[in-house]
Ligand SMILES: [Ca+2]
Ligand SMILES: [Ca+2]
Ligand SMILES: [Ca+2]
């Protein structure tokens with residue numbers, strides 16, 4: 160009898176000590192996860208996504224051998240990103256894992272409450288066909304209105320082309336054998352084209368470059384997946400420097416380039432991967448332009464670089480988001496008309512290892528408290544929100560918001576592919592247009608395309624298919640590539 164009791168105690172002890180300590184798992188997660196990015200609550204993803212996607216990926220990044228040995232595709236394809244010395248012991252990892260798997264919900268809450276969409280009647284849709292010079296379905300990676308030349312530029316990575324259109328959507332020029340276009344800057348006489356590389360697919364290559372549209376000169380090359388370029392006079396010599404966002408893979412760069420003779424000299428501001436967008440404003444009103452930068456990978460955040468002169472910056476993390484948010488873009492505008500700049504932000508990237516519909520995908524307004532500190536004042540759920548722009552589209556003297564989605568919920572809420580948030584008495588009315596069958600919207604630009612005094616929109620379609628939840632609209636397979644939304648105000 161005594162022996163039996165003793166065995167029971169020993170057995171219980173063995174079971175207890177082999178069972179990971181969930182409580183300690185939480186402490187470890189708070190300690191270790193936050194060293195690289197904001198702490199992600201278990202409630203942000205469903206159990207199966209933690210188990211088969213996010214946790215194995217994190218274990219790989221943290222160098223956990225037992226997990227790396229059994230990695231499966233597609234995560235195994237990213238093995239070059241693996242950590243080489245384990246950040247935590249195997250036992251500690253088991254505890255972190257147990258904490259997430261014990262507390263994760265079976266499913267995330269459903270946010271598709273908008274069934275009866277109100278329609279926006281401000282724009283006239285015009286479908287524009289991209290010439291298929293390689294016979295392939297267009298995959299538009301970038302669109303840009305060039306007001307100076309009353310037209311727009313489109314990059315199509317499937318046909319490896321850049322097409323220049325006039326304001327009516329007629330082709331002016333086609334260039335073939337092009338890299339994948341990520342961004343067009345129109346601040347100077349000739350547009351500056353930023354190419355991410357041979358494709359937008361994540362890779363460790365450094366084939367990115369910047370070239371001029373006129374003359375087609377390569378101006379910067381060997382960049383790590385550059386996606387954005389801004390011209391801004393940082394040193395106060397009246398000639399602009401260039402700021403580039405190299406999204407990168409493991410490492411990236413936020414850098415500025417200073418012209419010296421005919422060459423551009425690079426000054427790296429940050430080597431963090433994931434820089435996706437930069438904007439300028441003189442926030443502290445010291446007559447020096449400051450930089451506001453969105454990082455969209457790992458440590459997702461909006462960071463402000465206060466310009467100290469002489470190429471030096473002081474860095475402030477202005478907003479920080481959990482690493483599963485999938486930040487995609489932001490815009491700056493005084494949206495509440497109280498005299499300071501507010502931040503309007505979109506989250507919705509769903510192409511990584513946690514491809515489920517997420518209730519926190521959508522459009523956020525962060526109101527400036529007057530001291531460049533922000534509080535969230537509005538959230539509109541929108542699956543897959545990929546880009547947000549803020550302008551006074553209906554010319555009633557308040558800012559409105561447009562947004563597109565690359566990962567809409569096709570079955571339940573297909574019209575969220577394009578959202579228009581009209582500001583009415585400080586509130587936002589969510590509207591859309593029945594343009595969801597015309598394309599899977601990945602890129603968008605606003606500008607007065609036809610010089611009639613109102614802001615038009617250009618949308619570009621990129622019908623990628625791999626996405627388990629959210630679905631695929633078969634009509635996208637015949638999408639023409641481009642949609643002009645011509646403003647009818649004027
Ligand atoms: Ca300043
Ligand atoms: Ca404001
Ligand atoms: Ca308005």
Ligand SMILES: [Ca+2]
Nearest residue numbers: 607609611613
């Ligand atoms: Ca117009």
